[in-house]
Amino acid sequence: MKNRELAMIFEKIADCLEFKGESQFRIIAYRRAARAMQDLAEDVEELLKQNKLKDIAGIGAATAEKIEEYLATGTMQRYEEARKAVPDGLVEMMRIPGMGPKTVKLLYDKLKINSVADLEAAVKEGRMKGLRGFGPKKLENILRGISLMKTAGKRIRLGVALPLVESIIDALRTKVPVAQCLPAGSLRRMRETIGDIDILATGVNGPEIVNAFTKLPQVRYVLAEGDTKGSVITGEGLQVDLRVVAEESYGAALQYFTGSKDHNIRLREIARKKHLKVNEYGVFRGEKSIAGKTEEEVYKILGLDWVPPVLREDRGEIDAAREGRLPAIVEQSDIQGDLHVHSKWSDGKATIERMVLAAKEMGYKYVAITDHSYSTTIAKGLTVERLHKQIEEIEKLRKKIHGIEILTSTEMDIKPDGSLDFPDDVLEELDVVTASVHSAFKQDRSRLTARVLAAAENPNVDIIAHLTGRLIGEREPYDIDVEAVMKKAADTGTAIEVNAQWERLDIDDVNCRRAVDLGVNLVISTDSHNPSHLQYMRFGIATAQRGWAAKENVMNTRSISGLREWLSRAHVGAAR
């Protein structure tokens, strides 16, 4: 799959064009094309074969031709030219916070500075002396930018970012009176990783709030401090931006500060066509504010339904909002049970009883105990004999704990040769069966895919868990043909899991959207190894929402009888 390669190439072309000072619009067009490639769940080669490249939003005649050229020849003329014209060092220099194309170009033209290392040396040797626009503060900022780029700049995962932002907001509230204070940006959109943290506050005294913010103990550097906006770097090297607005602008500011950038640009284009203007203070006709107190009225005045933050990625949600066909996305309150929970029997940290009681506490109507099978030796996987003992224990617990159904289950290993740990007659004894890959990740694409396809075809397998095996920022997805597995799952009724552990979020939002389009059944489960993990359901829900999943798409929104109906139907589907 060449989608990612193409995304990188278009991004690089945009960088080079930016350096050369070409039209902003052309640069934006290339960046948009890059993102279109990034967001594409289907294989770009497949779309080329079907002659559908130009159906992708952001891909026009020129970029389609370049994609075709690259897929046919392995090179792209435009890319080769751009790389030759702009040394790699210059592109890297543009990544330094505070350094843009103009500054880099000027230093290259005047002083022949062409790398980050050379830039650092030049500042320290005083080579910029007398150069217009390079005062002492500017030089200081360049050095700081270089050190920031070295130490920071890494995206952090949602599960790490959320507690961090909560601690910052709590600290701010103790220092200064603020009416509203909440996370915006990619955090509010629940993206799987967060580049920087955005916080929106309302209050009458902007400068005082911003000042208190810049003096918080978490702050290492202050990047900017104005009347309504502050920007800092925390001890962890993470950038946090605070924006303060008046109460009457709350909705418009929240909308603006939640983004995404591309979503907002679309909104402003719509406004412009209606001879309106949208900014963070409201929606304006001429000088007059006509909306802004709530997000709902901002969207409404533009002729759109309110768009849930998780959908604001410019992935078709604007058109859907205009046409009244936004999905009724699945909500936490729809979830009736968790179908992926471990206990002490394998690598979980708590007894079955504690896990079940914690699930009941969540308000669930059922929970499946999915301990590992014996091939996963590192996790003390269960043999057939131990599985039978576990079933006996569950039967006892059923008599003891009421108000929640305990489902017998397994997270069974799909072995390297595609066979399964348990024979069919054992699987038939279980209420629900999950299968997943825990070994031989490095197998080639065809073997790995065949292995999972075989599991999905087994009528006794109900769910495929963490399909791609990725660990965000740690381990790449296995080389598996996700599209082929999904098509098989759509055919057999086998569900694909949205794993809610924030290190995994597997499948991701883009693949989830594709699954929904293909009519694949989903489950959202936490893969809990202790009772507190059950809370991670919110991350799984957010991922499914970002994938446009509705309640109907998600099997564990069903009542226990509805769930059992699907479990039996899945088997019929596979048998045909």
Added chain:
DNA sequence: GCCGTTTTCGGCCCGACTGTTTTCAGTCG
């Protein structure tokens, strides 16, 4: 370079903050 419920050509989102400069360009989100 993309795109069309005013357009197939002529548009293309909008404002805050900084640093250094005497009125604004560059950068960022």
